[in-house]
Amino acid sequence: MCLEGEVTVAQVSVGAKASAGEPRTTDQVLGYVVTWILPFLACLLIIWLALSLTDFYYPHAWASAHFGTVAEAFASHGIIGLHGMPIENFDPLTTQPDNYLHWPPFYFYVLSLVPQAFPDSIRAMHLFMAVVAITNAWVMWVIASMFFKPRAAIVCGCAFLLMPATLRYGLVLLPVNMAMLGISVALLFMLRYLQGADAGRNRPLDLGLSAFVFFLACFTSWEAFLALPGLLLAYGFDRRSEIFKVGFCWAMAAAAAGAGTLAIFALSDPTAFADLCSIFTFRLGLTQYLPLSTRVHPVEGQLETIESLNAFSSLPHFFDAYIVRTQVFCGSLGIVGIFALFLTAVRRRQSTPNDSFVALVLPLCAPWLGWAVIMQGHYVIHDYQLVLATPMLAIGVTCIYSLLDESVSAMPASWSRQNLKLLANLALPCALFVLGVSAAAITVRGDAEAWQLANFGRRIKAEVPAGAMVVTSEMSMVQTFYAKRHVIRGVPDEAYLESKLLTMRGICPDCALYLAVRRQNAEKFRGMLDRLQPVFEDNSFIIRKISPGAAASEVGRRPEPKGQVALLHE
Structure with a gap:
């Protein structure tokens, strides 16, 4: 120039x-x-x-995980294949893909070239x-x-x-x-x-x-x-x-x-x-x-007032x-x-x-x-x-x-x-x-919480087969990026999960469904964890498989939670 x-x-x-x-x-x-x-x-x-910076472990790493996931989706399916729409999740995209409307799409188109040229390289990003x-x-x-x-x-x-x-x-x-x-x-x-x-x-x-x-x-x-x-x-x-x-x-x-x-x-x-x-x-x-x-991603905890x-x-x-x-x-x-x-x-x-x-x-x-x-x-x-x-x-x-x-x-x-x-x-x-x-x-x-979420995502990727959906209480996108699986984030507790099981099954009827939680959040899902099929458990993480027949049986057991506020995290 x-x-x-x-x-x-x-x-x-x-x-x-x-x-x-x-x-x-x-x-x-x-x-x-x-x-x-x-x-x-x-x-x-x-x-x-x-x-x-070989990993997303720094403050606001969740933002990098958000946009890195969108870039990975474009790299995998192509801009035309996704009709130009940013998607912040991995396969299966389901009948209700996680459309990300918070920013215009051009940046994601450009960023998707990086994982195409250097797959799985956070350093390249x-x-x-x-x-x-x-x-x-x-x-x-x-x-x-x-x-x-x-x-x-x-x-x-x-x-x-x-x-x-x-x-x-x-x-x-x-x-x-x-x-x-x-x-x-x-x-x-x-x-x-x-x-x-x-x-x-x-x-x-x-x-x-x-x-x-x-x-x-x-x-x-x-x-x-x-x-x-x-x-x-x-x-x-x-x-x-x-x-x-x-x-x-x-x-x-x-x-x-x-x-x-x-x-x-x-x-x-x-x-x-x-x-x-x-x-x-x-x-x-x-x-x-x-x-x-149609969204099934709630926010965990008390929302701050305006x-x-x-x-x-x-x-x-x-x-x-x-x-x-x-x-x-x-x-x-x-x-x-x-x-x-x-x-x-x-x-x-x-x-x-x-x-x-x-x-x-x-x-x-x-x-x-x-x-x-x-x-x-x-x-x-x-x-x-x-x-x-x-x-x-x-x-x-x-x-x-x-x-x-x-x-x-x-x-x-x-x-x-x-x-x-x-x-x-x-x-x-x-x-x-x-x-x-x-x-x-x-x-x-770095940030210790981001490190643990990254390890959580790696464990999900190792234990959950490709093509399955994973339910977790975590709101961050860090574990989603590392899991390379379709993750339904921010489910606050067992009652909410039971009320939404039919909806989750409906968006991908043929997909296996798993529940993955960190040990500190296990008490919120204790009843379901005791009933579900074990997949993995250690001092940090617990992963269970939700059987296909669990949706109907669990819905009849508990009423729909009242006053539950749903929010799609940025």
């Missing part, structure tokens, strides 16, 4: 000549720290992390996400080179890779990670289009490419739609007709992506619209998600959602960068006519801030969505470096100038790298 503003190695490897009174060797060393050492270490760290992150960092570097000096642009790319949110959740198999790459590329083509218009050159190809990439971003994740209001807000600050044209093309692209997603879902599942409405109001924090009666999920319901919830978590996953350096970003935007607006910096910053801010406000409770629960803030924070750190560099250039040769140069070119890169290493260490440390 040949782009204006692309930086050559000669421009950035050493930096400007040393000022009078300053040894050239010091300036060379500081130049190498920013232009060579920091990018190398940042890429090395995220690749090492991807190679180290994490390496794919590392490639997405490194590509996004490169795009951020190219974008930053349009507004900042060469070294500062390199800092932008490195800051993207070393932000805690990237190293904690950038390798989780989340659609939003690829969607943010799409937004960044769309903004890059938009900036090229605006620069061409300022220079008197009409570049409709850049406009079309920007709209097309934004369409793919919206076809990847709902969060990408929120970049459009940010661009329209930028038009309010900068009334150039070119920005309005980009906004109009983006709106058409978003509408096409939304219509395409709804068409795929509606053609494959007649209940899709009703379920989507329920999902949407649930994610807004307005209602609890009540799936249709007040407890709503980040605006109390001051402690608001503080935890918008202050504490932001600091943890963005780092103190990122928080300072937000203020530096605001200061830089004001200065550029006052000094540079037709400056496109606002048209870059606001579309990057909108997905993070818009999602945080709209989703309320989900912002508290799904803190992995702070990856939405990473591109904006990377530019914020770049603004810090740029302000320090400008201060160094404006000062005469002195002891203070040399110390400030050390701060900008040595202390800031070191702080970024330490921030990244700390986040990577937390990710590698």
Whole structure:
């Protein structure tokens, strides 16, 4: 991709000549720290992390298991074979496949190429996400080179890779990670289009490419739609007709992506619209998600009230959602960068006519801030969505470096100038790298619960034959991914299972049915476990086979539970 503003190695490897009174060797060393050492270490760290994550055992591993399962389904049956509908389960798909309507499908189409090329390789999936992150960092570097000096642009790319949110959740198999790459590329083509218009050159190809990439971003994740209001807000600050044209093309692209997603879902599942409405109001924090009666996946335990999920319901919830978590996953350096970003935007607006910096910053801010406000409770629960803030924070750190560099250039040769140069070119890169290493260490440390669920899934795969269905009380998708069997999750207790046995049999009459529970949940199913055929039992897991005649006998034994709330876990 040949782009204006692309930086050559000669421009950035050493930096400007040393000022009078300053040894050239010091300036060379500081130049190498920013232009060579920091990018190398940042890429090395995220690749090492991807190679180290051989299993889904880290915090929010359930999300990777969700999307990995959907990708496995497409890899096994093909996109056309599943009519483009994401399915979050394994064979047999049954007469009521587990349609996953929470995100648009394009990301799953792309991710399914990984298990096709590297079957059963979790490391390959994490390496794919590392490639997405490194590509996004490169795009951020190219974008930053349009507004900042060469070294500062390199800092932008490195800051993207070393932000805690990237190293904690950038390798989780989340659609939003690829969607943010799409937004960044769309903004890059938009900036090229605006620069061409300022220079008197009409570049409709850049406009079309920007709209097309934004369409793919919206076809990847709902969060990408929120970049459009940010661009329209930028038009309010900068009334150039070119920005309005980009906004109009983006709106058409978003509408096409939304219509395409709804068409795929509606053609494959007649209940899709009703379920989507329920999902949407649930994610807004307005209602609890009540799936249709055909769903047999309940939630175990007491559902939290809407007040407890709503980040605006109390001051402690608001503080935890918008202050504490932001600091943890963005780092103190990122928080300072937000203020530096605001200061830089004001200065550029006052000094540079037709400056496109606002048209870059606001579309990057909108997905993070818009999602945080709209989703309320989900912002508290799904803190992995702070990856939405990473591109904006990377530019914020770049603004810090740029302000320090400008201060160094404006000062005469002195002891203070040399110390400030050390701060900008040595202390800031070191702080970024330490921030990244700390986040990577937390990710590698893993989560004991996810480890146990992975072992649970492996045991199910070993003991339950292919083509069977498995009932379990676990809500996580981790054991489902490792089991490679059709798993009915989240059955809370024996009474609920008995009431749903006929329904479960009905969706796959010829399939063998098994009950698998962890030892700590065995008491909830004690009566059935004592009556069912033993398959496997140890100190951790119990697996029993449900005989074909059990459905009729168990239904007559217990009444349908009253007040049981069913919920399809995200």
